[in-house]
Amino acid sequence: MPEMTDTQLTRDIARSHGLTPEEYEHIKKILGRDPTVPEIGMFGVMWSEHCSYKCSRPVLKLLPREGAKVLVKAGEENAGVIDIGDGLAIAFKIESHNHPSAVEPFQGAATGVGGILRDIFTMGARPVLLMNSLRFGNLESPVARRLLRGVVAGIAHYGNCIGVPTVGGEVYFDESYEGNPLVNAMCLGILRSKELVKGIAKGTGNPVFYVGSATGRDGLGGASFASREITEASNQDRPSVQVGDPFLEKLLLEACLEMIPTGAMVGLQDMGAAGFTCSTCETAARGLAGMTVDVARVPRRETGMTPYEVLLSESQERMLLIAEKGKEDVIEKVFSKWDLHAEKVGEVTEGNLLKVYDGEKLVAEIPAKALADESPVYVCAEKEPAYLKEVQSFDPLSLPEPKDCGEVLKRLLDHPSIASKEWVYRQYDHMVRTDTVFLPGHDAALIRIKGSKKGVAVSTDCNSVYCYLDPYEGGKIAVAEAARNVVATGGVPVGLTNCLNFGNPMDPEIFWQFRRCVEGMRDACLAMNVPVTGGNVSFYNESPQGAIYPTPTIGMVGVLDDVDLRVPSFFQKEGDVIFLVGETGNDLGGTHYLAVCHGVKKGIPPRLDLEKEKKLYDLILKAGRDRLLVSCHDLSEGGLAVALAECGFSREKLLAAHCPELEKVKPDAVRTDAFLFGETQTRMVVTVEKESAEAFRKLAGENGVLCAEIGAVGAGKLKLGKWIEASMKELHAEWREALPKRVGVI
Amino acid sequence: MKCSVVVFPGSNCDSDCFHSIRDVMSQPVEYVWHKETTLPPCDLVILPGGFSYGDYLRTGGIARFSPVMREVARHAKTGRAVIGICNGFQILLESGLLPGAMLRNRSLSFRCEYVSLRVENSGTMFTKNFKKGEVVKIPIAHGEGNYFCDEKTLAGLLAGNQVVFRYVTPNGAALDSANPNGSADNIAGIINGKGNVLGMMPHPERAAETILGSQDGKKIWESLLECLK
Numbered sequence: 001m002p003e004m005t006d007t008q009l010t011r012d013i014a015r016s017h018g019l020t021p022e023e024y025e026h027i028k029k030i031l032g033r034d035p036t037v038p039e040i041g042m043f044g045v046m047w048s049e050h051c052s053y054k055c056s057r058p059v060l061k062l063l064p065r066e067g068a069k070v071l072v073k074a075g076e077e078n079a080g081v082i083d084i085g086d087g088l089a090i091a092f093k094i095e096s097h098n099h100p101s102a103v104e105p106f107q108g109a110a111t112g113v114g115g116i117l118r119d120i121f122t123m124g125a126r127p128v129l130l131m132n133s134l135r136f137g138n139l140e141s142p143v144a145r146r147l148l149r150g151v152v153a154g155i156a157h158y159g160n161c162i163g164v165p166t167v168g169g170e171v172y173f174d175e176s177y178e179g180n181p182l183v184n185a186m187c188l189g190i191l192r193s194k195e196l197v198k199g200i201a202k203g204t205g206n207p208v209f210y211v212g213s214a215t216g217r218d219g220l221g222g223a224s225f226a227s228r229e230i231t232e233a234s235n236q237d238r239p240s241v242q243v244g245d246p247f248l249e250k251l252l253l254e255a256c257l258e259m260i261p262t263g264a265m266v267g268l269q270d271m272g273a274a275g276f277t278c279s280t281c282e283t284a285a286r287g288l289a290g291m292t293v294d295v296a297r298v299p300r301r302e303t304g305m306t307p308y309e310v311l312l313s314e315s316q317e318r319m320l321l322i323a324e325k326g327k328e329d330v331i332e333k334v335f336s337k338w339d340l341h342a343e344k345v346g347e348v349t350e351g352n353l354l355k356v357y358d359g360e361k362l363v364a365e366i367p368a369k370a371l372a373d374e375s376p377v378y379v380c381a382e383k384e385p386a387y388l389k390e391v392q393s394f395d396p397l398s399l400p401e402p403k404d405c406g407e408v409l410k411r412l413l414d415h416p417s418i419a420s421k422e423w424v425y426r427q428y429d430h431m432v433r434t435d436t437v438f439l440p441g442h443d444a445a446l447i448r449i450k451g452s453k454k455g456v457a458v459s460t461d462c463n464s465v466y467c468y469l470d471p472y473e474g475g476k477i478a479v480a481e482a483a484r485n486v487v488a489t490g491g492v493p494v495g496l497t498n499c500l501n502f503g504n505p506m507d508p509e510i511f512w513q514f515r516r517c518v519e520g521m522r523d524a525c526l527a528m529n530v531p532v533t534g535g536n537v538s539f540y541n542e543s544p545q546g547a548i549y550p551t552p553t554i555g556m557v558g559v560l561d562d563v564d565l566r567v568p569s570f571f572q573k574e575g576d577v578i579f580l581v582g583e584t585g586n587d588l589g590g591t592h593y594l595a596v597c598h599g600v601k602k603g604i605p606p607r608l609d610l611e612k613e614k615k616l617y618d619l620i621l622k623a624g625r626d627r628l629l630v631s632c633h634d635l636s637e638g639g640l641a642v643a644l645a646e647c648g649f650s651r652e653k654l655l656a657a658h659c660p661e662l663e664k665v666k667p668d669a670v671r672t673d674a675f676l677f678g679e680t681q682t683r684m685v686v687t688v689e690k691e692s693a694e695a696f697r698k699l700a701g702e703n704g705v706l707c708a709e710i711g712a713v714g715a716g717k718l719k720l721g722k723w724i725e726a727s728m729k730e731l732h733a734e735w736r737e738a739l740p741k742r743v744g745v746i
Numbered sequence: 747m748k749c750s751v752v753v754f755p756g757s758n759c760d761s762d763c764f765h766s767i768r769d770v771m772s773q774p775v776e777y778v779w780h781k782e783t784t785l786p787p788c789d790l791v792i793l794p795g796g797f798s799y800g801d802y803l804r805t806g807g808i809a810r811f812s813p814v815m816r817e818v819a820r821h822a823k824t825g826r827a828v829i830g831i832c833n834g835f836q837i838l839l840e841s842g843l844l845p846g847a848m849l850r851n852r853s854l855s856f857r858c859e860y861v862s863l864r865v866e867n868s869g870t871m872f873t874k875n876f877k878k879g880e881v882v883k884i885p886i887a888h889g890e891g892n893y894f895c896d897e898k899t900l901a902g903l904l905a906g907n908q909v910v911f912r913y914v915t916p917n918g919a920a921l922d923s924a925n926p927n928g929s930a931d932n933i934a935g936i937i938n939g940k941g942n943v944l945g946m947m948p949h950p951e952r953a954a955e956t957i958l959g960s961q962d963g964k965k966i967w968e969s970l971l972e973c974l975k
Contacts (some may be wrong), residue, residue: 153855156855156856160797160856160858160887160889161756161758161797161800161801162758163758163759163796163797245800246797246800247755247756247797247799247800247801247802248800250755250756250758250797250800251755251756337779338755339755425858426857426858426859427855427856427857427858428856428858429856429858429887430858431858431885431887431949431952431958432758432759432762432795432887432952433761433762434762434765434766434951434952434954434955434958436958437957437958439959448957450765450769563957651860745853746853746854746855746857
């Protein structure tokens with residue numbers, strides 16, 4: 001039995017690790033004694049919200065996880081896996097690195113990318129694309145500009161070096177993220193289904209190897225750090241932020257993938273949050289086994305580290321590998337080829353205990369499952385937020401209509417959230433691996449899979465203003481819009497991963513937002529038959545100014561059986577017929593137009609009818625397969641006018657929507673500003689060749705979807721009825737220069 | 747045309763070059779690990795892009811000491827073809843197979859985008875299928891592509907017709923505004939005096955299939971195929 005310390009002292013230490021007195025008693029019951037200091041540290045991180053989901057688990061259970069093609073379900077492994085046919089599968093996941101990025105944007109974002117990459121290649125998958133969803137405060141603030149520059153450079157640093165293309169994502173700017181930026185990184189990898197690797201420790205006597213970077217004091221207690229609010233004093237947490245080495249991770253990636261066909265590997269797990277502690281107890285718990293490890297054998301980069309520090313360090317680029325006994329030389333050979341050092345640190349044992357030694361001395365002895373899976377679960381108090389009634393009672397129709405719609409369009413295109421993100425993605429290598437079929441800017445990113453006809457379309461999305469004004473509807477729309485983006489390119493949605501960014505869950509109003517958002521997501525997932533395959537929850541996103549808007553970021557993945565049937569988001573040639581698909585209402589609540597032109601973020605956001613949404617998907621996917629669509633673009637922030645302008649902004653050539661008689665399509669009951677800039681859901685702009693117009697109209701009718709011919713693709717000036725006539729060249733410049741003019745040309 | 751793609755720790759365009767040669771050009775190709783002390787018999791050695799040794803020390807600064815580089819130099823000395831792309835170009839500079847050095851982009855930021863290049867010398871084995879003065883679209887992706895050399899070296903390159911590609915506007919003008927990284931004289935690619943070692947920052951392997959948006963880079967492989975088969 002490990003040597004014990006004074007009880008009162010250990011209680012105090014437990015409290016400083018975020019463990020409540022009740023949790024401490026629970027730990028005593030599990031162990032049958034007082035815990036040692038290293039044990040308190042281990043429970044502290046493993047039972048933090050970041051690792052245990054002790055607050056969010058009951059709510060996350062609402063989300064559908066089942067699906068005929070799901071090979072690895074949410075929560076089972078490092079990432080979910082979905083079968084896509086032809087013996088292939090995809091592993092994907094999105095994860096937050098908000099808190100580290102708030103204090104040290106470059107390394108915070110870089111290590112966020114590093115962490116999500118490891119989650120994917122531990123499944124035996126080759127990472128083929130990265131995406132990210134970023135949110136910052138208003139760019140007028142120097143802090144927001146510094147954070148944007150740092151985060152983008154950090155993502156570029158890691159992704160470019162390791163050679164996985166960053167093919168898309170989203171960037172939003174809103175005061176709500178002032179001082180608490182969101183950095184959500186997503187990775188997708190491809191594997192042969194039969195080569196799936198699991199994070200499992202089994203087979204008594206099998207050796208446990210530590211591979212990769214040496215352990216230092218960096219990131220000590222990072223998981224606990226992520227489970228606190230950001231305060232003025234957070235800068236003192238900078239030592240909690242790790243430093244990334246993408247080169248080392250590249251070596252680890254290649255070595256691990258090279259290991260798969262040798263059959264020498266039983267299980268593989270990365271050391272992310274809670275590092276050595278998490279990887280040892282989780283693999284043992286999954287394998288229903290025990291494990292004995294010796295921290296004295298863990299390679300270190302600093303002298304004088306205590307067992308406690310080794311157990312809790314979050315140094316990057318480290319893996320735990322469980323090998324087949326007798327095949328140690330195979331493991332060592334592959335790693336030494338890549339100049340990596342694999343150190344045997346322990347072995348799998350019978351029973352269920354994780355025993356940690358420091359040389360001869362036993363420093364911790366805990367049932368692995370108790371650490372990994374048996375944290376207490378809390379039912380958090382919740383209460384409908386007081387602000388809701390006030391914001392929802394606002395009637396946008398009480399506002400005057402704009403006099404100059406052309407001016408409104410320009411202001412919207414100049415808004416950093418809508419403007420071109422070229423300033424961002426130009427810093428990312430988005431073409432390495434030569435699979436990027438759609439360069440950034442389309443509704444969804446699209447890659448091909450070499451050696452197969454298939455393509456994979458991915459979109460990240462969330463409109464957090466909607467989620468703030470109506471969390472249920474906002475959650476539903478986040479899922480639907482991400483799916484709509486994927487559908488627009490011709491992809492059939494097969495699964496999603498989510499990153500749920502919220503404030504402090506101990507605040508009943510925040511927890512209410514959280515549950516309602518998840519319920520909205522659930523209903524959308526069920527209607528579309530899309531399972532959730534994993535992700536993460538990031539609470540405590542608060543700065544001294546308050547909580548962020550509820551932001552459940554969705555990473556939607558779709559598959560095209562034939563990548564040649566892809567549909568671009570931009571107009572392709574003059575003369576094509578433009579259709580507006582879907583119905584338009586007076587939906588001004590929570591719109592971008594309202595915020596930018598009237599300075600109001602209120603009202604009831606657009607409602608989403610899931611039945612209609614599904615019909616729209618069926619129509620677009622069918623029309624795509626029938627090769628009727630030349631282009632297809634989803635309507636979102638900025639509504640119809642912004643969408644029509646964007647359709648003309650292709651890289652090759654500026655094209656313009658000519659809709660001289662657009663008035664005729666506007667329903668009488670709908671205001672002009674709502675028609676042009678409103679954000680009614682379930683709408684797309686598509687173009688078809690003249691000869692196909694009739695066929696498309698017919699197909700829409702058969703599918704019960706309303707569509708209206710609104711004009712034709714031309715050149716020169718955008719013409720939207722009598723309301724807007726503007727040079728595409730000027731609009732394009734406005735849209736393209738918006739970011740560089742605020743943050744500097746690169 | 748037998749090809750070898752050298753793999754350094756940190757190379758990340760190795761599989762792209764391999765795919766381009768094997769699947770697009772249907773030519774035999776194999777990977778060569780950087781620790782090898784011999785090259786397989788081959789006509790073309792490709793030093794691919796990436797971040798060899800994580801760009802530690804300097805770009806290409808450590809890779810030049812890899813054992814295989816002695817063999818690459820010997821291969822070049824016999825007059826056989828070597829192409830260094832992006833990091834491969836940086837390695838060629840560091841190993842002295844081409845003159846000059848790389849500085850960080852003048853913006854100090856990584857840039858990935860399609861650029862327009864003018865083919866300045868269509869008389870090489872790498873460029874014979876281009877027309878002189880032709881403007882082509884090939885992407886770049888680098889943080890350190892700001893080519894630098896002293897005036898004497900530059901004069902020598904110009905006199906020897908060794909500047910093969912320049913960054914230009916889509917209309918073919920070598921203006922400063924078309925220079926993505928600040929490189930001397932808008933240089934995007936140079937060749938050695940003998941005409942068998944080419945270094946270029948743009949990635950021809952990324953522009954060799956219609957599905958990727960351009961086939962202009964493929965012409966380099968096609969030129970080589972005609973010369974080396």
